[in-house]
Amino acid sequence: MHGSVNLSAPVILFPAFSFTHVSSLTPCQSYWLVVRVFKSVWQHYTSTSEIAWLLEQFRGMLNDCIRIGLAENVTSLKSLSLKAYRQLSGYDVASYYKLCAISAATGILRNYRKAKRKNPHVREPYARRPRLTTCYGFKVRDGELSLPIHARKHTRIRLNPHIQAAINGFTVRSVTLTEGRLSLAYASEVQQVQPRGFIGIDRNLDNVTVAATDGTVQQHDFSEATRAKAMYLGVRSHFKRNDVRIRREISGKYGQKQRDKVKQILHRASKSVVEEAKAKQYGITMEKLTGIRKLYRRGNRQGRRYRGRMNSWSYAELQRQIEYKAKWEGLPVIYVHPCGTSSRCSICGQKMKPEENRTLRCPSCGRTIDRDVNAAKNILARALRFGVVGLAGEAMVAEPARVQQSTKSMRGS
Ligand SMILES: [Zn+2]
Numbered sequence: 001m002h003g004s005v006n007l008s009a010p011v012i013l014f015p016a017f018s019f020t021h022v023s024s025l026t027p028c029q030s031y032w033l034v035v036r037v038f039k040s041v042w043q044h045y046t047s048t049s050e051i052a053w054l055l056e057q058f059r060g061m062l063n064d065c066i067r068i069g070l071a072e073n074v075t076s077l078k079s080l081s082l083k084a085y086r087q088l089s090g091y092d093v094a095s096y097y098k099l100c101a102i103s104a105a106t107g108i109l110r111n112y113r114k115a116k117r118k119n120p121h122v123r124e125p126y127a128r129r130p131r132l133t134t135c136y137g138f139k140v141r142d143g144e145l146s147l148p149i150h151a152r153k154h155t156r157i158r159l160n161p162h163i164q165a166a167i168n169g170f171t172v173r174s175v176t177l178t179e180g181r182l183s184l185a186y187a188s189e190v191q192q193v194q195p196r197g198f199i200g201i202d203r204n205l206d207n208v209t210v211a212a213t214d215g216t217v218q219q220h221d222f223s224e225a226t227r228a229k230a231m232y233l234g235v236r237s238h239f240k241r242n243d244v245r246i247r248r249e250i251s252g253k254y255g256q257k258q259r260d261k262v263k264q265i266l267h268r269a270s271k272s273v274v275e276e277a278k279a280k281q282y283g284i285t286m287e288k289l290t291g292i293r294k295l296y297r298r299g300n301r302q303g304r305r306y307r308g309r310m311n312s313w314s315y316a317e318l319q320r321q322i323e324y325k326a327k328w329e330g331l332p333v334i335y336v337h338p339c340g341t342s343s344r345c346s347i348c349g350q351k352m353k354p355e356e357n358r359t360l361r362c363p364s365c366g367r368t369i370d371r372d373v374n375a376a377k378n379i380l381a382r383a384l385r386f387g388v389v390g391l392a393g394e395a396m397v398a399e400p401a402r403v404q405q406s407t408k409s410m411r412g413s
Helices: 049-072 077-084 095-118 161-167 223-237 244-280 309-328 371-386 389-397
Strands: 034-044 131-134 139-141 144-148 154-158 171-178 181-191 197-203 207-212 217-221 282-287 333-336 359-361 368-370 405-408
Touching (some): 049 095, 049 154, 049 171, 077 095, 161 181, 197 371, 207 371, 217 371, 244 282, 244 309, 359 371
Parallel strands (some): 217 405, 282 333
Antiparallel strands (some): 171 181
């Protein structure tokens, strides 16, 4: 479609991003871009032997494609299609799935190559769990999802009222099936808002701190998510059995449960952050996550147990949620470089000294400020400095007049 941009493409990092053409528009043209945005919704379903068979076939095809891609050192979708398609002839499934398996394998191979550049010892990819994603061949009609199995054989899955209400009025773009779970991605075209300002978001172990161009600061408490994670780690450490398969299965099941729990908590936080931004018509700025550096920030007091994959997963998950919810509302989302946001003064840019109670003191301008508030203000300032020129001067020079600190409880919001 003309003028639309697929936002599932990788996010642009800041230096390449410019608002200059926005300010040259007249007010009536202030909407500058129509973008296609995606959301997804999921439900449980009861698997049948047919669906289990299809998932297993798909996993087989995916692993075949990965193997071929690795052996032939193929990088592009086109060349993997040429090398792999014929070798999938032994699979008696609808041909859509072969294309989808090739496309999924291309993505996995791409990620693997990226990871290998950083760490040459990274394990070769192999799909263990059945998972199928398709953009073709399915139909959603009368509250049912119809999926092809073979060329002429279809299977149907009943959609629950929640998922039906969510997709009502939208076009379903893709279907993802795992054992017992069905997820639908749907799209909408939205006009991107010309932001009147920005909010900067700093995520910590126990809270999310939001600093806005209008000088307000809000903190969303997060300790509930930390406790849910701790519980997950506690449950896991009880498994002493040496059977790797049992351990993997059990930790997988508990892992999923705890991930769902943490996700729910994150959903409430991301929803209220985006609602605030929407009410003010503000864009959103976050740090580009680079590894797990920030998790080691001094004073977080997390034990080593917290610094696991679960933790970095929940950081990334919150950003993912904020990003897609903001884009759904047409609010621009910007990522800035995290370097120095937690250690430099948000007024004068000098290196700050840690004080008690998670505060920092600036030896240059003498200000004492909450560590997280300082970081959020730095993230915000970074977006303004490179972005909306008119606002940058104000935000950099002005003493943030009155920091209005409100701590919101996550429960029931
Ligand atoms: Zn200072």
